[in-house]
Amino acid sequence: GKRRVLVTKKLVGDRWLRELENADCRVEVCESREILSNQQIAEAIGNRCDAVIGQLTEKWNDDLFGVLKKAGGVVYSNFAVGFDNIDIAAATKHGIPVGNTPGVLTEATAEMAVCLTYAAARHLLEANKYLVEGKYKSWLPDLFLGQQIYRKKLGVIGTGRIGSAYALSMVRGNLMDIVYYDKFTNKKMEQQLEQFNQYLKEIGEKPIEYKNAASMEQVIQEADIVSLHPNLDSSTYHLMNAERLQLMKPNAILVNCARGPIIDEAALVEHCKQNPGFAAGLDVFEHEPALAPGLKDLPNVVIVPHIASATFWTRSAMATIASLNIASILKGYPCWSSGDMTPFVGEPGGNGEP
Numbered sequence: 001g002k003r004r005v006l007v008t009k010k011l012v013g014d015r016w017l018r019e020l021e022n023a024d025c026r027v028e029v030c031e032s033r034e035i036l037s038n039q040q041i042a043e044a045i046g047n048r049c050d051a052v053i054g055q056l057t058e059k060w061n062d063d064l065f066g067v068l069k070k071a072g073g074v075v076y077s078n079f080a081v082g083f084d085n086i087d088i089a090a091a092t093k094h095g096i097p098v099g100n101t102p103g104v105l106t107e108a109t110a111e112m113a114v115c116l117t118y119a120a121a122r123h124l125l126e127a128n129k130y131l132v133e134g135k136y137k138s139w140l141p142d143l144f145l146g147q148q149i150y151r152k153k154l155g156v157i158g159t160g161r162i163g164s165a166y167a168l169s170m171v172r173g174n175l176m177d178i179v180y181y182d183k184f185t186n187k188k189m190e191q192q193l194e195q196f197n198q199y200l201k202e203i204g205e206k207p208i209e210y211k212n213a214a215s216m217e218q219v220i221q222e223a224d225i226v227s228l229h230p231n232l233d234s235s236t237y238h239l240m241n242a243e244r245l246q247l248m249k250p251n252a253i254l255v256n257c258a259r260g261p262i263i264d265e266a267a268l269v270e271h272c273k274q275n276p277g278f279a280a281g282l283d284v285f286e287h288e289p290a291l292a293p294g295l296k297d298l299p300n301v302v303i304v305p306h307i308a309s310a311t312f313w314t315r316s317a318m319a320t321i322a323s324l325n326i327a328s329i330l331k332g333y334p335c336w337s338s339g340d341m342t343p344f345v346g347e348p349g350g351n352g353e354p
Ligand code: GLV
Pocket: 056, 079, 080, 081, 082, 083, 105, 309
């Protein structure tokens, strides 16, 4: 008979559904728009389930993979590029390959990081609020003074697909110098920066400077803007802590479109209170959907609810990849997203390829 595929949230577009139906699957979509508990997911899996498309809000741990395995599950597909919500060792133990959705959300996510950078630099939301609340009585020379970005120094931590797309967009758009931190020199990105410098020379502009910093601290100390793009794992948890925040320039801008726990959010709240000229733009939060006490009341923090990949094209492409991951495994091929996804090959950084 048909294979049963559980989809824990309504997805975007319709191609994903056709891909599963073409692979002889019967698809069941959970109606709830709330975060499902593992108990609820286990009930939805029931005693017969071949595959699941799950969400980054769900904790795919040993117990849940055990439930899926017992129900006959042969693949789990995460509707996200990030996979910090998945216990890969547990999936491996149960022999369940895991897929993610790399590639299609690179530009959308980088564009949101750009949005947040400008919004934080120019008090966009604070100024909008001031206007909407009827406080605008006169043009003033010192109303909402912000930071110019043109020709400043960009700092990027993690130059995988998203980090390097953000870096190139900011550097090319604003002729910025860039200092980045990654395990390896990002040769592909540096080639593109070198080509951009050739162009700058041709038009008589001063070239930009770029370097792979010797340490993360160097990026944090030198840059006017620091954007975080690593995967979340034990090595990047609270990467931006109180000590490192102290190293940043007092008027710097910090951007995070990766994962919330990369920043010690309570320390960030304290830092923003102490440094009114400092600004932050955040798409993700440490205890999502909860915010650290005080965060939403800070005038120098721009926050949006984890929507960096939320464009129509990207979300429907993510859905299609999530279903192709399942269709591939069911047909006996490796996971569509990156070959055999157990263990993951989606290393952060490096040359930016999956
Ligand atoms: C979204 O945060 C994702 O990882 O795709």
